[in-house]
Amino acid sequence: MMERYNVSLKVNGELVALNVRAGETLLESLRERLELTGAKEGCGLGACGSCTVLLNGLPTRSCIVMTAELDGAEVQSIEGLADGTDLDPLQERFMEKGAVQCGFCTSGMIMTAKGLLNRNPKADKGDIIRTMSSNLCRCTGYKKIVEAVEAVSSMSEPENK
Amino acid sequence: MISSEFKYICPKSIEEALERFGEFQGEAVYLSGGTDLVPRMKLGLKKPRAVIDLKDVASMSTVAEEGDYIRIGSLAQLFQLKQTDLVSNRFPALAASLEATSCETLQVRGTIGGNLLQNTRCLFYNQSEFWRRSKGFCLKMGGEKCNAVPGAKKCFANYTSDNAPALCTLQAEVAFAGPNGSRRFKLESLYTGRSDDPFDLEPGEILTDIFVPNKTVAGGYEKLRVRGAVDYPLLGVAFSRGSDSGRLAVGAVGPRPYTVELNEPAQDAMGEAVATVINQVKTVENTVLESAYRKRMIPVLAERLIKKVMEGAE
Numbered sequence: 001m002m003e004r005y006n007v008s009l010k011v012n013g014e015l016v017a018l019n020v021r022a023g024e025t026l027l028e029s030l031r032e033r034l035e036l037t038g039a040k041e042g043c044g045l046g047a048c049g050s051c052t053v054l055l056n057g058l059p060t061r062s063c064i065v066m067t068a069e070l071d072g073a074e075v076q077s078i079e080g081l082a083d084g085t086d087l088d089p090l091q092e093r094f095m096e097k098g099a100v101q102c103g104f105c106t107s108g109m110i111m112t113a114k115g116l117l118n119r120n121p122k123a124d125k126g127d128i129i130r131t132m133s134s135n136l137c138r139c140t141g142y143k144k145i146v147e148a149v150e151a152v153s154s155m156s157e158p159e160n161k
Numbered sequence: 162m163i164s165s166e167f168k169y170i171c172p173k174s175i176e177e178a179l180e181r182f183g184e185f186q187g188e189a190v191y192l193s194g195g196t197d198l199v200p201r202m203k204l205g206l207k208k209p210r211a212v213i214d215l216k217d218v219a220s221m222s223t224v225a226e227e228g229d230y231i232r233i234g235s236l237a238q239l240f241q242l243k244q245t246d247l248v249s250n251r252f253p254a255l256a257a258s259l260e261a262t263s264c265e266t267l268q269v270r271g272t273i274g275g276n277l278l279q280n281t282r283c284l285f286y287n288q289s290e291f292w293r294r295s296k297g298f299c300l301k302m303g304g305e306k307c308n309a310v311p312g313a314k315k316c317f318a319n320y321t322s323d324n325a326p327a328l329c330t331l332q333a334e335v336a337f338a339g340p341n342g343s344r345r346f347k348l349e350s351l352y353t354g355r356s357d358d359p360f361d362l363e364p365g366e367i368l369t370d371i372f373v374p375n376k377t378v379a380g381g382y383e384k385l386r387v388r389g390a391v392d393y394p395l396l397g398v399a400f401s402r403g404s405d406s407g408r409l410a411v412g413a414v415g416p417r418p419y420t421v422e423l424n425e426p427a428q429d430a431m432g433e434a435v436a437t438v439i440n441q442v443k444t445v446e447n448t449v450l451e452s453a454y455r456k457r458m459i460p461v462l463a464e465r466l467i468k469k470v471m472e473g474a475e
Binding site: 002003005021022023024025028044045046047049052058059060061064065066068069112115116130131133134135 | 162163164165166167168169171192195196199200202203204212214216263264265266267269270389390391
């Protein structure tokens with residue numbers, strides 16, 4: 001008999017109650033139960049970063065976290081980033097700089113950048129490259145992605161305004 | 162998805178964790194950050210009947226000065242640990258190895274205890290069940306042949322903790338709580354020297370703390386990897402230098418870190434130390450880089466490192 005676990009999560013500000021088997025990952029819960037398909041499964045082993053979401057504010061690879069261990073946690077996915085029709089500055093700059101091609105890595109890229117800027121709103125180019133380079137992109141190259149994150153980061157510096 | 166069935170248990174104390182472990186006759190595993198364990202379970206390399214999550218055992222995540230030692234709780238998060246002043250000011254070798262561990266997103270999840278107790282890795286072992294079944298199970302899977310070295314009767318998987326070599330150069334000790342009581346010993350004694358079963362531990366023992374002698378030691382860490390942004394080490398070299406001695410440790414080229422003491426903390430003594438390590442190391446074709454190259458890079462990284470550390474000390 002499969003054992004199941006009750007888990008309460010706050011996902012993008014909304015409380016959700018899930019009943020999962022121990023082996024279900026956070027990525028599966030998001031995509032298959034909550035129909036939040038923005039986070040993508042790439043490698044499935046925590047190496048590529050396309051499944052990155054914020055877990056209690058920290059960028060986390062949701063494919064290697066078990067939902068059963070998250071009772072009471074807060075999750076923010078790409079779907080929770082915009083405020084109604086107002087996009088997050090990161091989303092705006094990704095569009096503006098053309099930092100998206102096929103789009104598969106994009107939500108992971110943006111959530112990783114979000115985690116960085118939450119921690120360090122004035123991240124410089126070096127910080128951005130170091131953080132973003134652990135997420136794999138196979139189309140655009142990283143130049144435009146780094147530029148997009150840099151544009152948001154420099155917005156928080158008053159002297160650049 | 163982890164396809165095997167198991168129970169998830171989240172005890173509130175070490176005593177409770179040990180008790181719950183006992184209920185599963187050795188078929189339970191402990192979980193900290195999960196960055197090593199969960200991928201292993203997804204690949205079907207580990208199919209425990211129970212996963213015992215240690216994250217609510219709060220006492221295990223603190224870092225504090227304790228007399229002659231700095232005590233690092235095994236659940237200390239890698240990312241926080243590298244930013245802890247006690248670590249970055251006193252143990253540059255450890256600060257550098259923490260910085261080199263994987264990437265920020267995984268450092269945020271991974272713990273120092275989990276990093277030390279990560280399983281050994283091999284190109285022919287860390288693969289899906291389908292892949293491994295097609296090839297025929299290797300020695301580490303309980304099969305009869307090594308898939309990396311034809312005809313070999315022993316396993317050659319590599320122990321790829323970045324932080325273990327650094328902690329070996331700092332003469333760190335590790336403390337375990339177990340069903341038969343607690344014990345504390347030198348980190349170097351943790352290893353069996355066998356790649357298929359790398360840790361000399363009793364079933365159920367929990368790594369609770371790492372103790373590092375409380376004195377500032379100059380040092381550093383150099384790492385060989387293909388993808389600078391993430392990746393396990395394909396070779397790791399750590400060096401720490403006291404006032405009249407030095408220690409060199411080389412990791413990721415066998416089942417344990419290879420540690421050598423230098424009689425004098427000078428560049429001249431390095432050649433001999435490196436030769437001692439190279440004599441013990443047998444690299445084989447079980448990573449994405451050629452074995453001969455990895456071995457030849459040992460003196461290269463060692464020299465680069467000692468130069469950097471000596472220059473920094475001047």
